[in-house]
Amino acid sequence: MYYINKEDIESYRFAIAKIAFLETQDDFKLVQDIPKSNCLECFYKQDNKVIVSLFREPTIKVDKNKKAFYFYQKTHVKRAVAKYEGHNRIHIEEFSPVFDEKYNIYFEQAISSPKAFMENKQYLEFLDGILLKREDIEENDEKKWYKYYSKESIISNKHGLVDGTISFSNPNKFNDPFDVNCSFANSQDISDLFRIFCVAPSPEEILLWSYYSSDHKGYCFEYRHKDIMEAVLASITDGLFIIGNVTYSNYRPKQKSKLNRISFSEVKFYIEAAFTKFEEWSHEKEFRFVLLSQNFKDADDYISYKVDVVNIYKGIKGDGTLIKDGKGNIITPKPISKDSSKYLLHS
Numbered sequence: 304m305y306y307i308n309k310e311d312i313e314s315y316r317f318a319i320a321k322i323a324f325l326e327t328q329d330d331f332k333l334v335q336d337i338p339k340s341n342c343l344e345c346f347y348k349q350d351n352k353v354i355v356s357l358f359r360e361p362t363i364k365v366d367k368n369k370k371a372f373y374f375y376q377k378t379h380v381k382r383a384v385a386k387y388e389g390h391n392r393i394h395i396e397e398f399s400p401v402f403d404e405k406y407n408i409y410f411e412q413a414i415s416s417p418k419a420f421m422e423n424k425q426y427l428e429f430l431d432g433i434l435l436k437r438e439d440i441e442e443n444d445e446k447k448w449y450k451y452y453s454k455e456s457i458i459s460n461k462h463g464l465v466d467g468t469i470s471f472s473n474p475n476k477f478n479d480p481f482d483v484n485c486s487f488a489n490s491q492d493i494s495d496l497f498r499i500f501c502v503a504p505s506p507e508e509i510l511l512w513s514y515y516s517s518d519h520k521g522y523c524f525e526y527r528h529k530d531i532m533e534a535v536l537a538s539i540t541d542g543l544f545i546i547g548n549v550t551y552s553n554y555r556p557k558q559k560s561k562l563n564r565i566s567f568s569e570v571k572f573y574i575e576a577a578f579t580k581f582e583e584w585s586h587e588k589e590f591r592f593v594l595l596s597q598n599f600k601d602a603d604d605y606i607s608y609k610v611d612v613v614n615i616y617k618g619i620k621g622d623g624t625l626i627k628d629g630k631g632n633i634i635t636p637k638p639i640s641k642d643s644s645k646y647l648l649h650s
Contacts, residue, residue, distance in 0.1 A: 305417050305434040306536065309547025309578055316570050317341045318429040319413050320357045323406040324374070327399060331355060331372075336429055337363060347372070367392075374398050411565045415597040418541045440536075446528035447613065448502035448590060451515035457522045457615075458624055464524070465628045467612050469531065471498035471594055473604040474577075479584070485558045485576045493560070497577055498599065498606045500531070500592040506616045506639065507648040510586055519618035522626075522636060526610050531592060534608040542596025549578050551585035565597065616650055 307315055321343055325333055331345040334352060340363045347353040347370070354361065354371040365371065372394045375383050380397045387393045398406075413420045417434070421427065452464060462468055474483035474494040483494040503511055506523040516522060535544055556575035560566075565573075577593050594606065615626065617636040626634040640649050 305421065305436065306532065306544035306546060307434055309545055309574060311339070311433050312545065312570060312574050314339045314433045315413070315430070316410070317357060317362075318433055319409050320406060321429050322426055323402055323409050324355070324357060327402045327405055338432055370394070372396055376403075407566060410570075411597075414543050414565050414570075414595060416541050417543055436536075440529050440532045444527075444529055448526050448528055448531065449504070449506045449508075449523050450502050450526065451508075451511045451523050452521055453515065454517040454521040454618075454621075454624070457626055460627065460629060462607070463629060465612070465615075465626060465634060467610050468607050469500055469526070469534075469610050470605040470607045471500045471592065473497070473599075474499055476604060479580065481555065481581060483576050485556070485560070485572070487560045487563045489563045490559075491563070493573070493576060495599065496565070496573070496595055496597060498594040498596075498603070499577065502526070502590050502592070504588050504590065506614075506650045508587070509646065509648055512618050512639075512648070516618050519620040519639075520622065521618055522621075523616040523618075523639075524612050525614040525616070527613055530610045531608075534610050535592065535594070538608065541598055542594050545574070545577070545593045545595060547578055547591065547593075549580050549584075549587075549589040549591055550575075551580055551582045553582045555579075619648070 317340065320341070321336065324343070325331065330348050331343075331353075332349065334344040334346055336343055340361065341357045341359065342361050342363060342365065343355045343357075345353055345355050351370060354365050354369050356371060356373045358375065360373065361371075370392055373383060373387070374396045375398070377397055380395060383395045387395055409420070421430075421434075450469070455461070456464060460466070462470065474497055475492065477483075483497055483499075485493045487493060506525060512519045512521070512523070532546075556579045557572050560569050560572060562569060573595065577595070578591060580589070599606075615634060615636040616639050619639050619641060621636075626636060628634060637650065641647075642649060
């Protein structure tokens with residue numbers, strides 16, 4: 304499995320578009336890719352070097368004296384032609400139906416089955432630095448994340464939590480009915496495409512102890528970012544693994560797709576659906592690990608991985624009940640304490 308930062312999903316889209324473009328536009332031959340942009344430098348009809356910009360104006364600064372071709376989807380061509388009328392250097396073109404067909408196929412595969420898509424090694428040069436791999440995890444070697452659990456789930460070691468089992472959940476299991484609450488045009492629930500593991504940046508969040516840890520009687524587990532990433536990337540699950548901070552807003556993201564399938568035109572829709580919550584939740588400062596795939600089965604509401612638990616913290620109202628792992632070993636959690644003068648917790 305490959306993974307991608309939430310902020311790079313648009314670059315991912317552009318990279319797939321470049322691949323489809325070069326395979327369907329015979330008049331343009333690649334000179335060089337311009338990474339993390341919507342632009343390519345190409346030979347046009349084998350002799351002139353030109354800039355090709357896909358979907359919109361270039362996302363980077365380009366030489367004003369260089370001839371350029373801006374390719375747009377059909378619905379945007381008329382507006383673009385009017386905007387650039389009289390610009391002799393800039394030529395507005397419409398994507399061909401052949402491009403649209405190939406791009407749709409590639410994008411759906413690159414989202415739902417990137418392992419298969421990446422079998423074509425020539426694609427990797429366009430995705431270098433966008434799709435990340437296991438070796439890129441080392442940059443976050445010391446980063447930690449925290450998950451709050453109820454007292455009952457830890458005392459009973461439900462689902463092997465004390466032994467390091469973490470679960471990516473179908474969003475329809477979340478406590479917020481607005482979370483990933485959207486659908487395809489045929490009303491099929493899009494949440495079925497996602498499995499999500501939510502974490503917090505600290506074990507000292509007063510409200511999170513109240514919400515998720517039995518009113519401060521429960522526990523908070525500490526995990527390494529690196530360990531979570533390696534556990535997922537080593538799995539056989541095929542799909543795209545997206546990570547990033549939740550965005551908080553007073554306005555709901557788009558709720559219904561125009562289509563009945565994963566599409567390149569709707570990529571922003573999927574990401575906003577998975578990473579947007581109501582502003583009132585902003586105090587949670589939530590980070591998400593998100594699996595996006597069409598290959599989840601109905602029985603896969605929870606996808607579990609084994610990850611080392613670095614530390615376990617007990618709430619300030621904990622009664623000292625013993626915690627045991629699956630082998631019967633007693634675990635001693637670290638105490639959380641209240642600040643003597645401020646509304647703060649200390650771990």
